[in-house]
Amino acid sequence: MSWPPTIAGLLALALWQGAVWATGVPAYLVPGPIAIVQAFLAAPGFLLLSLASTLVVTFTALAVSTVLGVSLAIAITASRWARAAIEPWAVALQVTPIVAIAPLVIAWVGEPFAALVACATIVAFFPIFSSTAIGLASPPPELLDLFRLNGASRWATLRLLRLPAALPYFLAGLRISGGLALVGAVVAEFVAGAGGFASGLAYRILESGYRLQIPRMFAALVLLSLAGIAINAALSTLGRLLLRRRGEA
């Protein structure tokens, strides 16, 4: 960790706590950092379990997005027909606000876990798909000519040229999709609301809001943002390691 963001963060927290003390604003309006930490420590297992539930949805959605995104990217690279058939729908899915279609998805899918994963996948799918597609098309024409001259099959060209060339692009997309999968999972949990599988952090945020447990609500929010930061850091480390093994970056 580097010092400037740490110092700036601590300073902001101190100012925040100071302001809460100075103005005497009640905790159900603006809780100070100390109240938030206390709310978390009062029932850490409770919030951490909810976090785990949200993370399961997030990572399942990320895995589904990877499989779906990479296979569809290969499909549109391999066939002009597939490109014409798939690309507009992928873009349409990308620009549709998830909040607007989440109620439909949840109603149609029925099974709560699958519904949450479906929503998060809709949000997370596109960066992996589009950046992998760009990566698959990235080899220079000379290299494609070289493969042709040596009688390479399409499969060999994919395996030995296009897929390895797409790896850095895929990793960049994966990093973006990681954050989006979390956002998608949370949005879906918000929409799914009460009952059934509603055990994720978003549900805790809603619930705490209803019960005016604002410090706990903030604690859940903080956990969510820490999880997002951790996912981003983990995926970028994974990317660096993979590329370093190939002698890149």
Add this chain to the structure above:
Amino acid sequence: MTLLSIESVARRFPNGTEALRGASLSIAQGDFVALLGPSGCGKSTLLRLIAGLDAPNAGALHWQGGPPGPGEIGFVFQDATLLPWATAEENVWLPLRLRGLSREAAEPAIHAALARVGLQGFEGARPRELSGGMRMRVSLARALVGRPRVLLMDEPFAALDEFTRHALQDDLLALWRDTGSTIVFVTHSIYEAAFLARRIVVMTPRPGRIATEIASSLPPAPATRFTPEYGALVAEITAVLRSAVA
């Protein structure tokens, strides 16, 4: 023995550009032919037609013993175009690998090719760890490894600095002398064509066509660069090119 005879081939691109008109050329086993001319004279187009990467709209190419199959053409591009994630050895393996040869089976050929271009000891190096000249040497080794019937080179040294370019020209000449490969070399440098080739085919643009051919009897050796005969050949080609373009 004639390896390839090209009979009045023409190539017109869909956008209307007449890249090549009525080009005829005969290439013998062991020839070192330079295709020389300014941009747009169709020299790269002609090279791609020979490689089979493009087809002519008119005319034909007749190969002794049938058209080349997979891996029988060695091609060196202007950039080294190596796989950036693969080592020098893996890059040289590629043409053999695409023909189904395992790394163990290809090993002797890979080592011979890398040694041929002076890169023994760099087997495990990746492209980013190599200089521009060394990358081009790997590219040359990759073109040689499958023992192609003909080696096609498209301005391979144009992007290198002059010292590196001279070193690679000397080595290419030695390679040609020692192995008797057939080489067709595209260049826009009169000096390079005069130094390397036994036959200099002068081409002119709009439409691309073969203007004339000049034979060289200069000794294929580095010292040729400093002889008056070399200077005279450069002057002769320059004069021919000037009158052909005008």
